[in-house]
Amino acid sequence: YKMLVDEGMIDELGNPTQRAIDEGLIEVAGNDPIERFKAENPLVAHIPDEHFKVQGNQVLMDCYAVRVAATTILNDPTAPQEQKENAQSLLDEVNSLDHNEWH
Structure with a gap:
């Protein structure tokens, strides 16, 4: 998150900046629900x-995907403690499940 803010791709609220849109640094999501979800959740945008x-x-x-997102939060020194606790809880839950499940 901090990296995206520092690079001017999103503002502090997670919204794309006008500069990012104008310079083509981000794509505006169309009607594809997955594309839209990834645009709204930049933390998972790089996951195939x-x-x-x-x-x-x-x-x-x-x-x-859940594991990658949770691990990214846990490794982010700027993530709030509550967010890290939620990520750890989610990671623990995912690690105890059948790895073919969807969440």
Whole structure:
């Protein structure tokens, strides 16, 4: 998150900056639910689409994607303690599940 703010891609609220849009640093999501989900959640934007699926109106992530997102938060020295605790809890839960499940 901090890296994206420092690079001027998003503001402190997580929204893309006008500069990022004008310079083509980000893409505005279209109608693809996975593309839109990744645009709204930059933490998972780099994870390949194969780790996401749409079920009903929800975008689900497989265990790999959840693990990557949680680990990224845990390794971020600027992440708030509450966010790190939630990430650790989620990581513990995912590690105890069947790794073929979607969340």
